[in-house]
Amino acid sequence: MSDRFDAIPSRRAIIDRRVLADTLAALDGDTGALRGMAGALLKPALEAGRAEVARRLAEHPQRGREATQAQAFLIDQIVRLAFDFITHRLYPTNNPTSSERLTIAAVGGYGRAEMAPFSDVDIGFLTPWKQTGWTEQVIESMLYLLWDLGLKVGQSSRSLDEMVRMAKSDLTIRTALLEARYVWGDQALYDEAAARFDAEVVAGTARTFVSEKLAERDARHKRMGDSRYVVEPNIKEGKGGLRDLHTLFWIGKYVHRVRSVTELVDKGLLTKEELRRFQKAENFLLAVRCHLHIVAGRAEDRLTFDVQPEIARRMQYNDRPGRSAVERFMQHYFLTAKTVGDLTGVFLAHLDDSMAPKGRRFTLSGFRRSPRKLSGFVLDRGRLALPSEDWFQKDPVRLIEMFALADLHNVEIHPQAMRIANRDARLITAKIRNDPRANALFMDVLTSPRDPETVLRWMNEATVFGRFVPDFGRVVAQMQFDMYHHYTVDEHSIRAIGLLSRIEHGELKQDHPLATTIMQQIVSRRVLYVSVLLHDIAKGRGGDHSVLGAEVAMKLCPRLGMTPAETETVAWLVSKHLIMSATAFKRDLSDFKTIIDFAEQVQSPERLRLLLALTIVDIRAVGPGVWNGWKRQLLGDLYQSTEEVLRLGHKQTGRAERVSNKQQTLEEALGWDQARFDIYRKRLPESYWIAEPDDIIASNARVITEAGDRSLHVAAQVYPARGATLVTVYASDHPGLFYRLAGAIHLAGGSIIDARIHTTRNGMALDNFLVQDPFGRPFDDEGRLKRLEVGIEDALANRNRLNDRLAARPLARPRADAFEIAPNVLIDNKASNRYTVLEVHARDRPALLNALAYALFQSRVTISSAHIATYGERAVDTFYVTDLIGDKIEGTARLKALEKRLLDASGIPATLAPSPEGEKAVA
Template identity: 50%
Template sequence: MVDIENQRAILDRRKLAGELTALADASADPSSATAELQVILRRHLAEGRAEIRRRFDANPRGAGAGLACAHEMSFLVDQLIRCLFDYAIERAYPLANPTSAEKLSLAAVGGYGRGELAPHSDIDLLFLLPYKLTPHSEQVVEFILYRLWDLGLKVGHASRTVQECMRQAQGDLSIRTNLLESRYLWGDQPLYEQFRARYEKEILKGKGEAFLKDKLAERQTRHKRAGDSRYALEPNIKEGKGGLRDLQTLLWIARFMYRVRDFVDLVDQDLLTANEVLAYDKAFNFLWTLRCHLHYLTGRAEERLTFDQQSEMARRLGYTDHAGSKGVERLMKHYFLIAKSVGSLTRYFLAAVESKELHRPLFKMPKLSLLKADVEGFRNEGGQLTVAGANWFQKHPVDLLRIFAVAQRHEMGIHPVAMTWLTQSARHVDAMRTDPAANRIFLDILTGENDPELALRRMSEVGVLGRFIPDFGRVVAQMQFDMYHHYTVDEHSLKAIGILWQIERGALKDEAPVASEVVRQVVSRRVLYLAVLLHDIAKGRGGDHSELGADVADRLGPRLGLTAEETETVAWLVRYHLVMSNTAFRRDIEDPKTIADFTDVVQSMERLRLLLVLTVADIRAVGPKVWNGWKAQLLRALYQRAEESLSGGLITEGREARVAETLKRLRAELPDWSDADFEAHAARGPASYWLSFPLPSLVRQARLIREAELDRRPLSIDYAVDSWRAMTEVTIYVADWRGLVSQLAGALALSGASIADARIFTLKNGMALDSFTVQDSNGGPFESPAKLARLAATMERVLDNPTKTLGELVKLSPANPAVRSFPVVPRVLIDNKASATHTLVEVTGRDRRGLMHFLTRALTAQNLQISTAKISTFGHRVVDVFYVKDQFGLKIESEARLKAIRDSLMQVLQEREADFAPAKETKSVVTAAQ
């Protein structure tokens, strides 16, 4: 057991035993004095926990604070259970002359067996029996367990004979691992020693290779379950890739195969160096400290470091804001670097094990295992490339890059030993940056026919990529503290490269059909791949990362051998890599001015193609569920409008023809209508209406309007669920009146629907046809019958009594409490140049249910007509864009009116922001572009 300072301050076992003895002596039946027993145990447990917490809080940033806390928690539980065990055996159920069958041994297993317990971890116990469970032993076991459960402890337990332990360990990897870490706790010690001897002989001996392979397979499954990335922004510090469980897996393998107690013992067996053991200890201590802080902070066995905990964790651990980076970002960068070091340490250790013990490689690729000859100057060991020795890369520095190119070209692995030597030699890459041959090799890797993401990821893991491209090294483990991005900057960039490669191969033709088609027309693959790699390269520098990234591209292009034209295009793509998504998601792409402004920036079909493919790769690489059919449709529509403009003149020239063509196609879809009925319907809508919806929507709306008119219904609602777009289109046909949009938005919010887009039309018959594209709280289509029924009922309730019903919105809390963790600067931008017919109002604020209702209510109070609303949500931040006119149908030009609009919207944002953060965190920015 680890030495613990002043143990009796945590729990004095003699004192506790004395109190239990006094209780038993004063009781006629000690087995029934459970209430009094609980009072004593609960007091000692609470005092011990308080002392451990006091010690932890006194040194919250200490290198070994977390591990010390874990050892102290284990000691506390040890002493408590030992006293309870003695009470049960000697006082509650004493036996004057127990038989051999009534012997009982108690062992700690699992993490508790290691002597490590986080503040709210489970306690795993093994009651060892010589034979089957006797009535007396059953009484003792139940007495102990019920007392522990009554204390609120989470206890996992098993009662088994030694033979049963052996049988179950042979058939179950989890049990085999738990028993590997068993520790004698109390009771019959010879029985426990018998168990250990048989475990050593029957389970450990000769089974090391099988255990190793089973644990690696288990590790791979666990990683996939946890997201299979060590760079997820809300990591599971225990089960995730690069977390505590990975380090514990290495220790299990070491103990199983080499019978060591601690990792440091592997140095003597030439399996690890002293520096690698130091890296292990550093990572282990850091992760344990994080884990204990997380348990104390949440008051439960929480292992996921979520956004709403990260800021407080950073404060507790002393991470402060620096220029260009927040304290929380510095904490998470430290975490990701630790997770990366855990990956490197795993690779070192497994390579050493393979080299020392196994005849067949752990990572063998069967289809290449028969190859014997060297491959382009590198050794081939079972389908994996390696070199002659540790100093090879010092003598042949260009091979620091070439080995990745050869492995990529032949679809081979790189031997773990070679990966270790690459890490140790990575500093020699610095001298290669100006070598034309090395730069050609890198560009070949980046644009290779075989998976470039895998090659680049390997290069990044060993530190070669960050040294060869120092700007990339700056974003390694760089966190983006928001709820929109799911990965660190480097991980996002590498995933984007992989997605680009999939697009190019046609693997995403169903999800991104236009990008998959136009990528084949791209003139320069080198431009596209380099732009994707560099698009976020300047994040975390405190300025506009697009502009700063373009400067990086200007410097790097010539070094890598790109022409001046190619370099200019890469820099342009990096500078404008957000323009297509911003236009598609925040602007009305049926407005000719929007298309004209966009094409003024793009200027050529080649740039348009490049920009579309980069945008798709960028969005898909943000994280799971970020890309959906709705975004795909908006980007596709923008691409088609821009393509038409760039190839055949301005969009406005074909507007009347497009309306006529739409009406012709609509007429064909309504064969049961008379000509008079169709002409009456066609006369109701303005030209902008016919160009704002796809044909299926126009057909549904036509039938909705006709049925409403025939039945004289005051309110008609239509739903169209689009699973591919992950959206539901909700169309409302009702008499128009002032404030209607705000009331409808409020009804949708009360129903739990999140608005992604709104198109508002007042038809020539005075009726409103308002279409909202909505999702549920999980980002999926709003489609269950119960939800749709609730929406219809809420809509009717709101329209009948809007003042009373919409008052409920004020009480609604945000759907995700994590949004409280992120500062948001409210902003209102009013633009009279973006549209020829409308004033554009762009509002940025913190996301919350009902925000669109409050904003549209403020716009209505300013006597404005809302024609279109575009809603974009980026995690915790929302950007709402409204196309508005005044009551006369004109743009708003008066400075006094513009100021009144800004002020009213800022008041809404500041009122909403006050619900989330202290006043000192809320700042206002109001800008205008007129």
């Protein structure tokens, strides 16, 4: 019995091998019957053992190490029973030859005795030389019996020579064998294999192995998103996950030939405190993985939104004011991932000390230059280090100064210095937080013209950041339980600062040309960086984080050395940091009152510039794929229109001139004669010329020309400027047109992100839709564009029974179903002078827009424009509407009825909209 299982209590309650062995020995029958009877006996024992392990985990949900060891213990007993039964009863050998020897080794996770409920059983069969007929029979029977038990077996069958040869050539095989553990069979053969592995594979290759494992780790991190703060982490392969801990142990074991993690302390690769943190992190991650397997009912390592609440419940987390149980659980997860990152840094530093030649570094890149003015700090192989263990205790301000020096001189910080900073961060008291020198140093880092993101992240990982700015410490590792935000609050904020710095340096000019330009015009640079830091600092407090964040800013900014004017501007930016995106994405920018209302809140060109820069980095730092050309265009349009109002005054100055300029531009592009162009120009209302940009106006003119006298024409083309496909529909106007178009685009696999509905003076509808595929990309090949056009034409001509096809299309979104979002309808008759503005908040789902548009059709309203915004699982659809005679919708009873229809449509419908009786199809 391996001593690694000694800590498991009441092992026989999991499985009693002696009783089962006696029962197996008493079985009687031929070979085929015996195998079946053995399976029938072992399978219930396996299931009972698993149930007992699961029961213990439910009773003590944080004991991950015990649960995984108990699972491995259970599998060990099953394998031993199977091997003894097969070699004694099915294929006995009275006088085995030297070739008829066989040993079974557990490798990989099974070798570590680290098995979640549905982990693979990784087994290595070892023979002294080439397999004999007997060993082939035994191995084949073993595999069939284990498969019959429902186990997923990963197996290899090798001679000792094959094992050595393959381990030398394949890093994965070498790593698996590094974890090898004797399970059963010929003990002497296993000992010989272990000795040959050490002597012929490991000896003299430590440096190569370490380099390859670190390169493998870096590639894995990059593949998994290169952040330990993604909100749906992979607990095994992700950064800060179990595989990072495994890598540390593999390196230590390979270099020093230790058998357990505790022996790494004796080798100087971990301190006793670091060992405690290693084991605590490992225990937590193993517990989470076991619960995840049980909840998923299969082998699963990704902690997705739909399972997080259940695992939080199983691990006994409870709600707290302002934070749910799942958010508290995930914060614990991210703090654990951070611990893994800290351990990795100090482990590699210890490895450097033990393996690198004097004056050189083994694992990390070298240093290029030697700064002189280090205020008493020293350099250790190119990294900023401490002259003594009590360096911070003598002057705690040095905890901030260390990061300022690292930024100023562009040097890395020695992991040992990071470890001591982590230990001494508690020295940052109110006195240090109010120290002018400490605050000036912090502002130097935050507003650095070099690389503030990297140094702030180091400061955060050392816990110095959260100690110095306690309000920031409250959001460290805090997740936002939604499908929109990809990172924790602290990671999001630090990434936003990094993006701002890159925009300022001109590195993102292609993506953000306007922001790159205005960054050079901004006078209040310090204000911008501080507002980016603070914009989400009050999340998780149970109120409006924008308002609460402004209160934090009013208290913190003076401490940071900011003037009253700067403080006021930071507080304003934090309180209003969502207004620009909300206006751009949820309001009609062609409605001049939208611009006037926004300009009245912004009040100055400098605030407008600051707000645009803050809005861009806030959106882009949410995660990959969130920023796109459509959002850039809308924010740019809002900025330009508001800047014009602020510059010229709060009047509708230039509206007629803009219309005239657009018409002149179109006339020059088309080359039509004056009479023909005048006829075309008069067919379109002024609102059309204001709403649409020049390129869409020109495209629409071509579509209408191609349509001729036809009553229906559809054109789809890629629109790179907004990262979408432009779909233009020119058709006879009639009630219900919009909801049919929305349904047809959904059936074609498209998602509408913006829609503008125009009616010409000769009774035709001219509708422009911006459409993306489910991955937020444009339809960009001819085949898909053609299918989109044909699908819309068929739907409007009623050739394909649109509503039957919509009803048959699946609506489920399992991940989105994890979130409770109560539908809400906001009706605003003040946001526009001409229209009633309807804003619908609901859980996003396929065909939602079709359902809402049908509800509006039923309510007998006319849609002028629709603006669709999606924030993960939450959809916010805004409609500018009038009644059938073009007036705003008023009257309490009618507004209540409209609200009810939209609320009903926001939920999952029992049946989709039927075809309205008597409605004529478009010819």
